[in-house]
Amino acid sequence: MAALFARLRFVLGALALCLAVSLTVPVPSSAQTNPNAAAVKEQQLLDQLKLIQGRGTIPDVKSYVIEHPAGRDWREFHTVWLKWIGGIAILGMLALLVLFYLWRGTIRIEGGRSGRKMVRFTGFERFVHWLTASTFVILGITGLNITFGRALILPWLGPEAFSAWSEWAKYAHNYLSFAFTIGVVLMMLMWIGQNFPTAADIQWFKMGGGMGKGGGHAPAYKFNAGQKLLYWFIVLGGAAMIISGYMLLFPFYGGLTVGNMELAEIFHGVVGVLFVALIIAHIYLGTLGMEGAFESMSDGTVDLNWAKEHHPLWVEEEQRSGGAGLVTPTPAE
Amino acid sequence: MARMKFLCDADRCIECNACVTACKNEHEVPWGMNRRRVVTLNDGKPGERSVSMACMHCTDAPCAAVCPVNCFYTTADAVVLHDKDLCIGCGYCFYACPFGAPQYPKVGNFGTRGKMDKCTFCAGGPEPDGSKVEYEKYGANRLAEGKLPLCAEMCSTKSLLAGDGDVIAQIYKERVAKRGYGSGAWGWQTAYHETIAT
Numbered sequence: 128m129a130a131l132f133a134r135l136r137f138v139l140g141a142l143a144l145c146l147a148v149s150l151t152v153p154v155p156s157s158a159q160t161n162p163n164a165a166a167v168k169e170q171q172l173l174d175q176l177k178l179i180q181g182r183g184t185i186p187d188v189k190s191y192v193i194e195h196p197a198g199r200d201w202r203e204f205h206t207v208w209l210k211w212i213g214g215i216a217i218l219g220m221l222a223l224l225v226l227f228y229l230w231r232g233t234i235r236i237e238g239g240r241s242g243r244k245m246v247r248f249t250g251f252e253r254f255v256h257w258l259t260a261s262t263f264v265i266l267g268i269t270g271l272n273i274t275f276g277r278a279l280i281l282p283w284l285g286p287e288a289f290s291a292w293s294e295w296a297k298y299a300h301n302y303l304s305f306a307f308t309i310g311v312v313l314m315m316l317m318w319i320g321q322n323f324p325t326a327a328d329i330q331w332f333k334m335g336g337g338m339g340k341g342g343g344h345a346p347a348y349k350f351n352a353g354q355k356l357l358y359w360f361i362v363l364g365g366a367a368m369i370i371s372g373y374m375l376l377f378p379f380y381g382g383l384t385v386g387n388m389e390l391a392e393i394f395h396g397v398v399g400v401l402f403v404a405l406i407i408a409h410i411y412l413g414t415l416g417m418e419g420a421f422e423s424m425s426d427g428t429v430d431l432n433w434a435k436e437h438h439p440l441w442v443e444e445e446q447r448s449g450g451a452g453l454v455t456p457t458p459a460e
Numbered sequence: 461m462a463r464m465k466f467l468c469d470a471d472r473c474i475e476c477n478a479c480v481t482a483c484k485n486e487h488e489v490p491w492g493m494n495r496r497r498v499v500t501l502n503d504g505k506p507g508e509r510s511v512s513m514a515c516m517h518c519t520d521a522p523c524a525a526v527c528p529v530n531c532f533y534t535t536a537d538a539v540v541l542h543d544k545d546l547c548i549g550c551g552y553c554f555y556a557c558p559f560g561a562p563q564y565p566k567v568g569n570f571g572t573r574g575k576m577d578k579c580t581f582c583a584g585g586p587e588p589d590g591s592k593v594e595y596e597k598y599g600a601n602r603l604a605e606g607k608l609p610l611c612a613e614m615c616s617t618k619s620l621l622a623g624d625g626d627v628i629a630q631i632y633k634e635r636v637a638k639r640g641y642g643s644g645a646w647g648w649q650t651a652y653h654e655t656i657a658t
Contacts, residue, residue, distance in 0.1 A: 166471065166507040166643040173649075181499040181511075184477060187492070193499040193513045195558050196650050202522045202556045273528045273550065281530060290529045290546040297548050301572065378551060378573070389555050 201389040213400035220404040234417045243431040247423040259310030262303045269296035311365040321349045328352035349441045371395040462624035463538045472619035475510040479611035486610045487599025493563040495579040515561035515579035516651035523553035539581040549573035582609040
């Protein structure tokens with residue numbers, strides 16, 4: 128009997144000890160006392176910051192960002208949105224121009240050629256135009272190659288040839304950007320005086336620029352309202368292209384982050400495809416679309432009747448100022 | 461075939477940077493470029509963690525999606541590699557990469573980038589396995605020799621794991637179950653669209 132009591136006492140004592148120990152040992156899940164439970168969690172950081180950055184030990188500061196999921200949004204833009212925006216803008220513009228041509232045809236000089244010429248653009252103006260134009264065409268083609276080349280050109284050129292072409296295209300795009308910049312800056316300075324809005328521009332818009340059949344001739348000084356819009360797009364859109372382009376050409380200079388450059392690429396892409404679409408329309412109107420327009424940028428002169436029909440206020444201005452722009456045809460010997 | 465992945469158990473990483481050094485040495489990675497780096501979060505604060513990060517060899521890799529010349533390819537082991545002969549150094553993969561893995565040598569004027577370089581999971585490139593030209597362009601091809609990436613193989617605390625995704629996920633799960641905590645498989649949700657339930 129005594130042995131039984133001794134055993135019972137032992138069991139009870141053991142139970143009491145267990146209870147005492149479990150009450151005194153700290154609970155490990157308490158956030159205050161367990162440093163492991165306070166560890167930074169990936170998901171929490173991503174939700175809060177959209178970017179996980181810490182301290183590194185190598186000189187490359189940009190490597191201190193360990194996770195930057197925003198790259199996925201940029202990917203979505205570059206592989207899906209930019210292709211749709213670009214495709215619609217450029218193919219849409221081409222389709223519009225084809226329809227316009229079928230409906231309107233080449234806009235003729237209504238009064239026929241007079242045989243008298245007017246100087247429209249000086250040699251310097253033409254130089255600046257063609258400097259900008261030639262570099263723009265190369266920049267446009269090489270730029271579109273980066274977005275559309277993989278789908279359109281790579282399959283029939285093959286990987287090696289396409290890479291070789293794309294690498295040269297990249298160099299051309301990078302280096303010609305400087306010539307294009309000079310062109311845009313000169314163009315901005317050279318023509319800014321003639322590109323501020325005037326009352327005649329409202330009239331021009333009301334008449335649809337006189338581009339319809341029998342739409343009459345809309346008033347315009349040296350540049351009509353449509354050309355003024357083009358000018359301001361080239362100046363402002365060109366500035367956007369130049370700034371965003373140099374952000375991509377000089378990666379990480381001056382504290383640029385990968386987020387800045389993603390944004391720059393989005394800007395560069397969207398403005399770029401709109402620029403190409405607009406310039407396609409400009410090329411159409413300067414060549415096939417209108418009789419007598421191209422010579423203003425080739426030899427710099429236009430027929431007097433062309434000038435009177437499309438830029439009547441400019442002709443008046445020139446005549447008032449002593450007909451400086453008028454060129455008398457060389458008489459036959 | 462295996463689906464190769466990296467897993468950095470941040471609760472074990474002691475920021476010794478040996479993985480960084482081993483990688484640079486094994487592949488003769490040029491000055492100024494790092495295929496792997498260690499980043500410390502909450503430095504000096506409670507809950508500080510260090511993560512060793514390199515290319516995660518993503519599922520549906522963003523770099524491959526945006527590459528204008530389509531120079532990326534995925535091996536049978538799901539390792540994302542690229543062909544330096546095709547790369548034009550445009551930098552787009554760096555914009556798209558969630559882990560900042562692509563590196564570029566600076567060649568020529570301005571910021572002109574050379575051919576991109578990144579972690580190959582020690583699997584070389586498109587050239588014949590173990591060839592001299594492969595070594596010069598991409599570094600060692602340990603996978604072809606039946607070895608795993610050196611960074612993980614020599615990790616002193618076995619924080620960095622490399623190998624088949626299911627196997628390393630199982631190892632990590634067991635660790636978390638045993639020690640009772642885990643800060644998560646860093647980058648897995650972003651790279652593989654999955655996490656390890658612990």
